[in-house]
Amino acid sequence: MPINTVFLDRDGVINYDRPDYVKSRNEFRFIPGSRKALALLAGSGMKVILITNQSAVGRGIITSAGLESIHRHLLAGVKAAGGRIDDILYCPHRPEDDCSCRKPRPGLLLQAAARHCLRLDQAVMIGDSAKDIQAARAAGCNAAYLVKTGHWQEALAELGAAGQVPDKVFANLLEAAGWIMATWRPEAARFPARDC
Numbered sequence: 001m002p003i004n005t006v007f008l009d010r011d012g013v014i015n016y017d018r019p020d021y022v023k024s025r026n027e028f029r030f031i032p033g034s035r036k037a038l039a040l041l042a043g044s045g046m047k048v049i050l051i052t053n054q055s056a057v058g059r060g061i062i063t064s065a066g067l068e069s070i071h072r073h074l075l076a077g078v079k080a081a082g083g084r085i086d087d088i089l090y091c092p093h094r095p096e097d098d099c100s101c102r103k104p105r106p107g108l109l110l111q112a113a114a115r116h117c118l119r120l121d122q123a124v125m126i127g128d129s130a131k132d133i134q135a136a137r138a139a140g141c142n143a144a145y146l147v148k149t150g151h152w153q154e155a156l157a158e159l160g161a162a163g164q165v166p167d168k169v170f171a172n173l174l175e176a177a178g179w180i181m182a183t184w185r186p187e188a189a190r191f192p193a194r195d196c
């Protein structure tokens with residue numbers, strides 16, 4: 001079965017995470033190799049979709065306009081390197097808001113599947129935290145991969161305590177993208193992936 005979609009977490013996967021949140025374009029720093037990874041994935045037929053928790057919005061630390069400005073900067077940087085991101089879905093809520101879209105809940109993945117007519121069993125998720133892996137499992141993604149560029153040590157401990165493991169662990173997004181391209185025959189990706 002070909003893989004049609006790569007879901008990506010943002011902070012700790014594409015750009016460096018910050019304990020005080022990425023609040024501006026100035027604080028946004030690409031992780032080395034992440035733009036190259038996106039260029040590699042863009043050469044396939046796969047959809048590439050960002051799925052990100054951004055509780056800084058709900059906490060009043062940044063506005064949604066500020067977040068969207070950071071995302072335009074991200075998209076421009078990716079495009080300049082030959083990459084492509086088809087959509088960005090974010091959860092603006094705080095954990096205590098108990099929404100259905102904040103990872104580890106699968107809401108954003110389900111929204112993306114509905115919007116783009118995706119099959120989640122033909123999708124993989126790449127993240128740096130336990131929440132990413134758990135959201136992928138809850139949504140029924142084909143596989144969930146962890147990268148070691150963010151909170152991976154805490155992630156492995158948290159997953160282990162819950163009796164869960166990622167399907168694979170990669171050094172970074174570039175290594176994950178290379179493996180996906182070599183393994184999943186993504187050039188066979190076709191859309192729409194199902195009737196909808």
Ligand SMILES: [Mg+2]
Pocket residue numbers: 009010011012013017127128129150
């Ligand atoms: Mg992250």
Ligand SMILES: [Zn+2]
Pocket residue numbers: 091092093099100101102
């Ligand atoms: Zn939410």
